[in-house]
Amino acid sequence: MKNPVFKKSLFALLLVAPLLGACKKDNDEEPTPDDDNEQITTVRYELTPAGGGTPVTVQYRDLDGDGGADPTIGTLTLAAGTTYTGKLVLLDETKNPAVIISDEVKEEADEHMFFFEPSNVNLTITRTDKDAKSLEVGLETRVVAGTANAANTTGTLKVTLRHQPGTKNGTFAPGDTDVEVRFPTAVR
Amino acid sequence: MDFRFLAVARVAGALWLMLLASVVAARATQAQPECMLSLSGRITDHESREGLPGATVVVLETQQSTQTDAAGNYHFHLCAGSYQVQVSYVGYSRETAVVRLDGAYIRNFQLHPDAVLLSGALVQGQRATAPSPQPSTTLTGAALQQTRGQALGEALQKIAGVTAIQTGPGIFKPMIHGLHSNRVTVLNNGVRQEGQQWGTEHGPEIDPFIASRLTVVKGAASVRYGSDAIGGVVLVEPKPLRDSAGLGAELNLVGMSNNGLGAASATLDGNIGKLPALRWRAQGTLRRAGTMQTPDYYLKNSGFAEQNFSGAVGWRKAGYGLELFHSQFNTRIGILPASHAGSKTDLLLAVARPAPLETTGFSYDIDRAYQQVRHDVTKLTGFLQTGTAGQLQFTLAQQTDYRDEYDKFRPRNDNLASRNLPELSYTNRTSTGELLWEHKAWHRLTGSLGVAGTYQFNRYADGSRQFIPYYTNLTGGIFWIEKWQLNKWLLEGGLRLDRRDLAVKRGDRSANGAFFVDRTRFRYTTPAASLGATYDPTAHLTLSLNTGLTRRAPAANERFSEGVHNGMYELGNDLVPGAAALAPETALNTGLSVHWHTNPRFNGEITVYQNRILDFIYQVPLTEPVQTVRGSHISWQYQQTDATFRGIDLSSSYQLAARWLLALKGSMVRTRDTRADEWQILMPADRAAASLRYDWTEHTGRFRGRYAQLGVDAVARQTRVPDNYEARDLLATPAGYVLLSLEAGATVRWGRLPLSVSLAATNLLNQRYRDYLNRYRYFADEMGRNLTLRLHIPLELSRSAQ
Numbered sequence: 001m002k003n004p005v006f007k008k009s010l011f012a013l014l015l016v017a018p019l020l021g022a023c024k025k026d027n028d029e030e031p032t033p034d035d036d037n038e039q040i041t042t043v044r045y046e047l048t049p050a051g052g053g054t055p056v057t058v059q060y061r062d063l064d065g066d067g068g069a070d071p072t073i074g075t076l077t078l079a080a081g082t083t084y085t086g087k088l089v090l091l092d093e094t095k096n097p098a099v100i101i102s103d104e105v106k107e108e109a110d111e112h113m114f115f116f117e118p119s120n121v122n123l124t125i126t127r128t129d130k131d132a133k134s135l136e137v138g139l140e141t142r143v144v145a146g147t148a149n150a151a152n153t154t155g156t157l158k159v160t161l162r163h164q165p166g167t168k169n170g171t172f173a174p175g176d177t178d179v180e181v182r183f184p185t186a187v188r
Numbered sequence: 189m190d191f192r193f194l195a196v197a198r199v200a201g202a203l204w205l206m207l208l209a210s211v212v213a214a215r216a217t218q219a220q221p222e223c224m225l226s227l228s229g230r231i232t233d234h235e236s237r238e239g240l241p242g243a244t245v246v247v248l249e250t251q252q253s254t255q256t257d258a259a260g261n262y263h264f265h266l267c268a269g270s271y272q273v274q275v276s277y278v279g280y281s282r283e284t285a286v287v288r289l290d291g292a293y294i295r296n297f298q299l300h301p302d303a304v305l306l307s308g309a310l311v312q313g314q315r316a317t318a319p320s321p322q323p324s325t326t327l328t329g330a331a332l333q334q335t336r337g338q339a340l341g342e343a344l345q346k347i348a349g350v351t352a353i354q355t356g357p358g359i360f361k362p363m364i365h366g367l368h369s370n371r372v373t374v375l376n377n378g379v380r381q382e383g384q385q386w387g388t389e390h391g392p393e394i395d396p397f398i399a400s401r402l403t404v405v406k407g408a409a410s411v412r413y414g415s416d417a418i419g420g421v422v423l424v425e426p427k428p429l430r431d432s433a434g435l436g437a438e439l440n441l442v443g444m445s446n447n448g449l450g451a452a453s454a455t456l457d458g459n460i461g462k463l464p465a466l467r468w469r470a471q472g473t474l475r476r477a478g479t480m481q482t483p484d485y486y487l488k489n490s491g492f493a494e495q496n497f498s499g500a501v502g503w504r505k506a507g508y509g510l511e512l513f514h515s516q517f518n519t520r521i522g523i524l525p526a527s528h529a530g531s532k533t534d535l536l537l538a539v540a541r542p543a544p545l546e547t548t549g550f551s552y553d554i555d556r557a558y559q560q561v562r563h564d565v566t567k568l569t570g571f572l573q574t575g576t577a578g579q580l581q582f583t584l585a586q587q588t589d590y591r592d593e594y595d596k597f598r599p600r601n602d603n604l605a606s607r608n609l610p611e612l613s614y615t616n617r618t619s620t621g622e623l624l625w626e627h628k629a630w631h632r633l634t635g636s637l638g639v640a641g642t643y644q645f646n647r648y649a650d651g652s653r654q655f656i657p658y659y660t661n662l663t664g665g666i667f668w669i670e671k672w673q674l675n676k677w678l679l680e681g682g683l684r685l686d687r688r689d690l691a692v693k694r695g696d697r698s699a700n701g702a703f704f705v706d707r708t709r710f711r712y713t714t715p716a717a718s719l720g721a722t723y724d725p726t727a728h729l730t731l732s733l734n735t736g737l738t739r740r741a742p743a744a745n746e747r748f749s750e751g752v753h754n755g756m757y758e759l760g761n762d763l764v765p766g767a768a769a770l771a772p773e774t775a776l777n778t779g780l781s782v783h784w785h786t787n788p789r790f791n792g793e794i795t796v797y798q799n800r801i802l803d804f805i806y807q808v809p810l811t812e813p814v815q816t817v818r819g820s821h822i823s824w825q826y827q828q829t830d831a832t833f834r835g836i837d838l839s840s841s842y843q844l845a846a847r848w849l850l851a852l853k854g855s856m857v858r859t860r861d862t863r864a865d866e867w868q869i870l871m872p873a874d875r876a877a878a879s880l881r882y883d884w885t886e887h888t889g890r891f892r893g894r895y896a897q898l899g900v901d902a903v904a905r906q907t908r909v910p911d912n913y914e915a916r917d918l919l920a921t922p923a924g925y926v927l928l929s930l931e932a933g934a935t936v937r938w939g940r941l942p943l944s945v946s947l948a949a950t951n952l953l954n955q956r957y958r959d960y961l962n963r964y965r966y967f968a969d970e971m972g973r974n975l976t977l978r979l980h981i982p983l984e985l986s987r988s989a990q
Binding site: 027029030031032033034038039040041043060062063064065066067068069070071093094099101104105107108160163165167173174176177178179180181 | 528529530531533534537545546596597598599600601602604645647648650651652653654657658660693694695696697698699700701703705750751752757759763814815816817818819821
């Protein structure tokens, strides 16, 4: 082909070449772990009997984050007629060392509130800590285990953390849910 | 209510069809000589838009000439080819246009009065015509003017068969015949818009003020525009660069009462008389809106702010031309806090409330959550006429899309919070190139051969959430389209072959939390073919039939999106445990359209279509939720099924009396999932719109082209949804609604300037309603009454004496 058009088209293709040259650099770029992103992998509820004794701990743990492998969720068993001092620990274990999210919640206690909803289990849970505006927080609690569950039955304890910047008023409604986990729970 | 509405719509539809049938039957075919391609159109006054009777129209090549009839219509019969058409009328400046004829063609002229000192303007411009047998609709001139101030996807809803997936008042995603996102290709000034177009809450990053024409090609146009264009194509075309000497300007001003929207757009274009080949244009837009009002409350954080500019420089001679174009689009769009939920519990709470928990007064402030988007395009395009071989065109473009999405709350950690980074942050860089050779007419064949290539790189910022992985996408395509024209027939056939190489790098964590990068690579070869015919039995009737076969390779988001976004868990198909990798989808598209035009009274178009898509890739909420630390989430997964889309679009107008024009349009689409034997999710409900317009027909005086128009828009409830719908999608579909609108306008002479002014009221009765395709429908009502004032000022700043 001696057609001049053909030459021009080759010329145009040459123009494209530098654009395509960009590939090499892009191939070297790699996804990085979302280091700066805070997530919560672990929710741990530590319950210490008021009169002393072995603490009881229950844990929700999802190390690979949302989706993927299912979380592991422990079972909480409390003794009938016992009063416990409860403490919630939230962790991001994708970081090394793990970030203690509950410390950050404590720092911003006026933006956060925990809610505890037992069902089919006789528990009375009271928040014992307060923020600067005297609204309850719930990182620290008093848990009274009442009568034992009927044999072979287990209830649940739902723990919810509401994130309510600027809108916290002691109720559930404002804000968003940061944590909502359900622990199988029984009083024996 | 719905029942009555549907009954009325059916009766009206039947009457309309009978009317159409009688008109078609009335047109007896006549014996025609050989070259009978119809070139017709209407000559109007640019300002008053009134027909100019007795204007002279000359085809320079053949020296055929004619005069327009009482309504300003003209009509020629010509052979296929390229012609210069010259229009002249006493008191108006003469205009010449190049028209390429390969089927019946309508070319309207709007003449400028001499008094505005526009004389001697030689308006040349050759526009690529849309593929002929394909149904397409263009918004231009007065119709486009009526949409000024709206987002691109919002404006396109004026076209029958085009709807939009909406996210509040700022985001409109165009939907054609029930298809959207990856399947609708948007050509922004000839460049395929590439960014994060997969997301239903990502509007096209285009300033509609740049366009002097918005065209929608309905149905698959994959052979010409690439294998993704299964649903259709949106063409955003600016005015051609100025070819007459002088300096012109155009100013558009828009104000809205409901959300305090203010928009100002200015265009400046020039051509130095000494160097007539050199021409340029500069354009900029500012658009800002505050809090939107429903009839009962303000929608918190619903404002947006947009700043755009573009510039173009061209050098054009008869034999060759070159044009450099650059544009930048910037927007910040507030997101309703109620829609930005943390979990399913939050969503259910928000959905159950009759009004959002947090409302507000009026404000222009945009707080978290918001989207911040920037889109840059640089394009170099050129053509070369080669005497013997035809024409060669090339387009090279580089575009970058930056999309940052900020969550409602800053991070808990103070250090992170003070950096105020977006939680989602993507950069998408795309280089495209296309080379097109249009061969010279050979016997009765005209056609073109092209190669097109795309290189795309997508990443998310370090530290932001992944959601869409890193990927590189390399696409190459070759296509060939031929048209064969004989008498009243035009046949068009096309073939295309695409090769896509998609390499994905996805960050993930193993069950014990260790980070790793998952690499996958896919290569697809996808063919496309189309065949169409157009038949013009008379000068006023065009029948078109087109069929197409397209295979579309799956995109990265359909395979690998993952994460929680606005309280919903989204998962790409390939990440579903046990799912097979996605296969390309195959679309078989058939459309028939009847277009009756340039009649004195009754004009219109009906399109009937079927789109059968095998292995249709779609997103659907599953009944089984996903467990996360924030509780259970509705899981929206990508799946494949077989789907059939069938529908009809109608648009028509009837001149009731000298000054009264009645217009009616409507569309219906029915989409079945044929594997599950149920309706498809998120399809537009049936809709119809009617308007009655009165035109004062004065030719002199201070006010010209006065008009008033009353409109009714009706949308039925979408009753065709997947089985067990409420359990899957939180809320049943909203009720149907009927809205009234009123508009009046005129061209006012201010000194020598013809100012176009209009005032439009939408949702005149301030009704409460929700729309199925608005993502805010779960949480809030639509916009209440809104008054829009539009002002258009054309300026002729100087004319260099030649």
